[in-house]
Amino acid sequence: MKIGITTTIPVEVVFAAGHIPVDLNNLFITHSARSEFIRRAEQDGYPVTVCGWVKGIYGAVLSEGIQSVVAVTQGDCSNTQALAETLELAGVSIIPFAFPFGRDRSLLEEQILALCRRLDTSMEQAEQVRASLFGIREKLRLIDELTYKEGRFSGEENHLALVSSSDMLGDPDLFERHLDELIAGAAEREVVNREGRLRLGFVGVPPINSDIYEFVERNGADVVFNEVQRQFAMLNRSSDLVDQYSRYTYPYDVFGRIEDIKREIEARRLDGIIHYVQAFCFRQIEDLILRKSLSVPVLTIEGNYPGPLSAQNRLRIEAFIDQLRLSR
Numbered sequence: 538m539k540i541g542i543t544t545t546i547p548v549e550v551v552f553a554a555g556h557i558p559v560d561l562n563n564l565f566i567t568h569s570a571r572s573e574f575i576r577r578a579e580q581d582g583y584p585v586t587v588c589g590w591v592k593g594i595y596g597a598v599l600s601e602g603i604q605s606v607v608a609v610t611q612g613d614c615s616n617t618q619a620l621a622e623t624l625e626l627a628g629v630s631i632i633p634f635a636f637p638f639g640r641d642r643s644l645l646e647e648q649i650l651a652l653c654r655r656l657d658t659s660m661e662q663a664e665q666v667r668a669s670l671f672g673i674r675e676k677l678r679l680i681d682e683l684t685y686k687e688g689r690f691s692g693e694e695n696h697l698a699l700v701s702s703s704d705m706l707g708d709p710d711l712f713e714r715h716l717d718e719l720i721a722g723a724a725e726r727e728v729v730n731r732e733g734r735l736r737l738g739f740v741g742v743p744p745i746n747s748d749i750y751e752f753v754e755r756n757g758a759d760v761v762f763n764e765v766q767r768q769f770a771m772l773n774r775s776s777d778l779v780d781q782y783s784r785y786t787y788p789y790d791v792f793g794r795i796e797d798i799k800r801e802i803e804a805r806r807l808d809g810i811i812h813y814v815q816a817f818c819f820r821q822i823e824d825l826i827l828r829k830s831l832s833v834p835v836l837t838i839e840g841n842y843p844g845p846l847s848a849q850n851r852l853r854i855e856a857f858i859d860q861l862r863l864s865r
């Protein structure tokens with residue numbers, strides 16, 4: 538059975554239970570009818586002042602006939618509970634999952650066990666799946682390294698590979714073959730001299746605007762860090778599932794994310810950060826903490842609906858890159 542997931546969850550449990558995880562964010566944003574999904578949500582009564590991702594997920598679940606959804610009610614999005622309720626009203630079966638506040642290991646373990654029980658599998662079986670995915674996570678780590686060390690992957694290619702790790706395209710074997718092809722293709726590429734180009738990081742939720750990477754690159758900067766997508770991919774070895782999902786920074790407090798971002802600013806020699814925020818998202822409040830905490834210039838860009846960057850955002854990105862170039 539296809540099981541929709543509203544964000545990254547212990548996907549190992551879903552595979553262990555023999556189901557196919559579908560990251561609803563990826564389903565929505567890559568679908569040719571993505572604008573229709575949002576319209577459907579608004580027609581059904583979702584307010585205009587609700588985040589486009591939430592409305593897109595709602596529309597995608599109903600339009601694509603997804604019958605069961607793991608809804609992350611804590612640690613991801615303040616709107617998920619209401620999203621889950623509207624889906625339940627429409628007949629979708631909801632499986633709740635919560636990342637505990639404060640990264641409490643015993644509460645996290647209880648959540649993973651509850652998910653195992655609900656999907657009729659066990660922690661032991663999920664651990665076996667976890668071990669079987671090591672090779673995939675290693676290949677994702679290699680893609681990330683080849684992005685920031687050698688420039689063999691663009692920021693957008695890095696984003697697409699890492700963001701797909703949340704559901705592994707529903708099929709780990711297929712996903713691994715896809716990564717093998719990407720790595721083989723990158724090995725054959727001629728390495729372009731990137732001397733003098735700016736090095737930027739993207740932090741925050743993945744952008745809803747399709748052309749943002751290409752636009753940044755066209756203006757003389759390379760995106761060599763995708764913060765949240767890299768977190769989705771869980772590139773560091775961990776001792777067990779609880780350890781793996783408690784090291785994951787995104788669903789917990791912003792300070793863990795900031796430590797991670799600071800480390801990567803140094804490791805990747807970043808000149809600046811673009812903080813992508815989504816219109817009507819509670820995470821926008823964290824922008825002020827990020828700005829105060831990071832040592833490099835930060836540009837905050839807000840998106841709303843899928844599609845190209847607005848003229849205003851284009852101008853702001855151009856000005857930011859010019860400013861960084863001048864102050865280098």
Ligand code: SF4
Nearest residue numbers: 588590591614815818
């Ligand atoms: S962008 Fe913010 S409001 Fe929208 S789904 Fe993500 S966390 Fe929720």
